[in-house]
Amino acid sequence: MRRIALTGGIATGKSTILRRLQRHGIPVIDADVLARDAVAPGTPAAAAIRARFGDTLFTPDGRLDRKALGGMIFQDEAARAALERIVHPEVYARIAAWFAALPAHTRFAVADIPLLFETGHETDFDAVIVAACSPEVQIERVRARDGLSEEAARQRLAAQWPIAEKVRRADFVILTDGPAAATGAEVDALVGTLSA
Numbered sequence: 001m002r003r004i005a006l007t008g009g010i011a012t013g014k015s016t017i018l019r020r021l022q023r024h025g026i027p028v029i030d031a032d033v034l035a036r037d038a039v040a041p042g043t044p045a046a047a048a049i050r051a052r053f054g055d056t057l058f059t060p061d062g063r064l065d066r067k068a069l070g071g072m073i074f075q076d077e078a079a080r081a082a083l084e085r086i087v088h089p090e091v092y093a094r095i096a097a098w099f100a101a102l103p104a105h106t107r108f109a110v111a112d113i114p115l116l117f118e119t120g121h122e123t124d125f126d127a128v129i130v131a132a133c134s135p136e137v138q139i140e141r142v143r144a145r146d147g148l149s150e151e152a153a154r155q156r157l158a159a160q161w162p163i164a165e166k167v168r169r170a171d172f173v174i175l176t177d178g179p180a181a182a183t184g185a186e187v188d189a190l191v192g193t194l195s196a
Contacts, residue, residue: 002108002194003099003124007116008131009160011141013176013183014112017131020187027109029098031091038090039064048086053079074155088119096124108194117161117169129190130170132163133177 006028008014018028038045041062050058057072059065073080095111102109110129113121122128133141135157142153167173172193174186 001099001102001104001106002126004108004110004127004129004194005116005122005125006110006112006129006131007114007166009138009163009166010114010156011138011145012131012133012163013174014114014131016176016180016183017129017174017187018110018112020184021110021191024188024191026191027102027106029095029109029111031095031111031113031115034091034094035087038087038094045086045090049083052082052086070156074152074159080159084115084119088115092119092121092124115160117166122169127171127194128169129172129174130163130166131174131176132167133175135163137177138163 006014006017015030018030021028037043039049040046046062046064049064053072057065057069069083073083091113095113098111099109108126111125113119116122116125116128138157139150139153142148142156143150146153148156172190174183174190176183
């Protein structure tokens with residue numbers, strides 16, 4: 001089985017690509033979902049976050065306050081690095097377990113990992129797909145999706161590698177600036193290539 005990673009940047013269309021892959025019956029997993037599970041109340045990662053950052057990042061019912069967390073880590077590089085040291089090893093362990101549990105006849109499966117290159121894990125995979133669009137489109141999408149100011153949207157983009165650098169390192173690139181149908185056609189073609 002080929003282990004494929006899908007990456008890109010914030011609001012570059014990775015979720016759209018994942019949904020299209022699922023329509024083809026391709027097994028997919030989303031690292032963002034795994035990260036949320038990893039920091040659920042009662043987990044070792046949640047305890048480590050509380051020990052490192054205190055109670056201010058948690059809601060009264062013990063859940064991680066993602067909005068407060070985002071406000072902090074996108075303004076404080078040291079805090080972001082500390083959080084990543086807690087969460088990323090758990091996420092990658094869960095991804096490895098997921099691949100290992102897939103049926104032996106699976107031709108390929110895809111893990112969506114937004115910070116793949118930033119964490120230095122690209123060599124864990126047989127190929128890397130990058131979802132790419134212009135930074136201007138990213139900012140528009142982030143602002144519309146998350147209700148952020150332009151400055152806050154730019155902070156989030158600045159916390160990740162530039163898309164151009166990720167494209168340079170990619171095995172495959174799917175452009176998502178255009179209409180959804182065009183992105184879907186690119187995904188369909190890529191599925192054909194990876195299935196050959």
